[in-house]
Amino acid sequence: MQVTVSSAKGVGVENEDGVFVGPGVVVVLDGLSAPKDLPMACSHGTPWYVRQLGARLVALMGNEEESLADALRTAIGDVNSMHSSTCALDQEAVPASTVTMLRERQGVVDYLVLSDSVLVLDVNGTVQAVADTSVEAVAGPEMAAALAGPAGTPERAARVSKLVAVQRGLRNRPGGYWVAATNPAAAEYAITGSVPAADVRRAALLSDGASRLTDLFHQVSWEELLAVLEVEGPAELISRTRAAEHSDPDGTRWARFKVSDDATAAYVTFDDSHPTQEAEST
Numbered sequence: 001m002q003v004t005v006s007s008a009k010g011v012g013v014e015n016e017d018g019v020f021v022g023p024g025v026v027v028v029l030d031g032l033s034a035p036k037d038l039p040m041a042c043s044h045g046t047p048w049y050v051r052q053l054g055a056r057l058v059a060l061m062g063n064e065e066e067s068l069a070d071a072l073r074t075a076i077g078d079v080n081s082m083h084s085s086t087c088a089l090d091q092e093a094v095p096a097s098t099v100t101m102l103r104e105r106q107g108v109v110d111y112l113v114l115s116d117s118v119l120v121l122d123v124n125g126t127v128q129a130v131a132d133t134s135v136e137a138v139a140g141p142e143m144a145a146a147l148a149g150p151a152g153t154p155e156r157a158a159r160v161s162k163l164v165a166v167q168r169g170l171r172n173r174p175g176g177y178w179v180a181a182t183n184p185a186a187a188e189y190a191i192t193g194s195v196p197a198a199d200v201r202r203a204a205l206l207s208d209g210a211s212r213l214t215d216l217f218h219q220v221s222w223e224e225l226l227a228v229l230e231v232e233g234p235a236e237l238i239s240r241t242r243a244a245e246h247s248d249p250d251g252t253r254w255a256r257f258k259v260s261d262d263a264t265a266a267y268v269t270f271d272d273s274h275p276t277q278e279a280e281s282t
Contacts, residue, residue, distance in 0.1 A: 001104045002271065006234035007264040008242075010209055016046045017207045017264035018097075020054035024105060025061040026266050029054050030098040030117050030207035032179065033258075042087040042094050049095035052079045053180060057101065064105040068112040072099060072180065073187035080182055089182045093168060096181035098132075099190065100205045102268060109200045109270070114190040115179045118211040120204040120222050123195055127223045131215070132191055134177035135167070142166055144255075151251035151259050160257060203268040204229055209261030213241045217254050234265035 003026055009015040016031035031046035042049070056078050060071035080089055087094070098115035111130065113119050119130040136143065146163040149156050170176035178189035204226060208215075214225050219240075228237050245260045247253075 002269045003266055004229075004234055005264070005266045006238055008235075008238050008262070010258050010261040010263065012258075012262065014047050015262050016050060017209070017262040018047075018050040018054045019205075019264050019266050020058045021266070022058040022062060024103055025058055026102045026205055026268060027054050027057045027061070028100045028117060028205040028207055028264055028266055029180075030115075030209070030262070030264070032096040032098070040093050040095075042083065042089070044083055044087065044095070046095045046097070049079065050097050052082060053097060053099075057099075061101065061103050064103075067192070068101050068103060068110050069187045069190055069192055072101070072112065072114070072190065073184040076180055076182070076184040076186065080184075094182050096171065096179045098207070099180045102203060102205060104197055104270065107197050108194050109197050109203070110192070110194045111203075112190045112192045114186065115177065116208050118204075118206045118208070118215065120206065120226060121195065122201040122203065122226060124199050125201070127226060129215075129222050130191055130193070132177075134189075135170075138170055138175070138177050139163070139167055147251075147255040147257065151249075151256075197270060200270050202226060202230065202270070205266040205268070207262060207264040209258075209263035210234075210238060210241060210265040212254075212256070212261070213237065213244060216256060217241075217244050219244055229265065229267040230269075234267050237265050238263045 003021050005019045007017050007019055018029040020027040029050045031050040056075040098117040100117040100119050101112040103110045111119055113130050113132050115132050121128050142163050146159040172178055172183045172186055178186040213219050251259055
């Protein structure tokens with residue numbers, strides 16, 4: 001399994017995405033941003049949470065007898081123990097992240113997707129995207145209302161803050177949607193599966209800032225997106241995404257919460273070689 005990655009910061013102060021690679025494993029996390037006017041019950045912040053969770057996941061995924069869901073459940077609990085004495089982890093306003101995991105083991109490729117990052121698989125020449133759309137299912141109308149009007153206005157910012165407050169009340173509870181945060185039970189709600197490794201030619205793990213060229217902007221198909229990754233690499237996919245974003249600076253053509261979002265892509269090919277990582281970051 002060979003892995004090439006690229007990650008680039010969007011409009012925020014710090015890149016809240018994370019990509020983590022180990023022998024036979026890849027993890028992409030997309031930390032959930034919080035408007036500055038809303039409280040946060042953790043002093044460490046989202047980038048810290050993403051780094052700790054990603055490192056723990058890679059370590060746990062090395063145990064091939066443990067399912068990816070079990071690894072995620074354990075990792076969430078382990079990170080909880082790192083800051084439960086200093087942060088109010090029983091509150092809604094805690095760091096959270098989407099999760100996409102891929103592992104090759106004993107002739108099988110396992111995957112897990114939780115929340116709105118995307119896994120793209122090329123299985124025997126058929127390309128399929130695996131995505132968790134539960135947040136749209138439970139908060140779609142509120143999301144559409146928050147995105148009304150051009151980006152960058154105080155009115156839009158106020159609507160987005162109101163939406164995030166609503167979403168916090170829906171996270172990690174029955175009837176809502178699930179993300180990696182402080183409740184290990186979130187792992188039970190992830191999309192999981194396994195595919196014979198011999199059938200998988202390539203895969204891509206994408207934060208929603210890197211998948212938007214296809215699923216939001218509709219500029220390329222999933223097949224074309226994989227072709228960009230294969231021929232020109234993850235950094236070029238992000239570059240093309242930035243060009244599309246810059247062509248619509250106020251978000252009137254493509255309504256979105258961030259005009260330019262953190263973007264992370266990991267491109268994976270499968271062969272008989274040992275796992276490698278080529279990192280690109282901007």
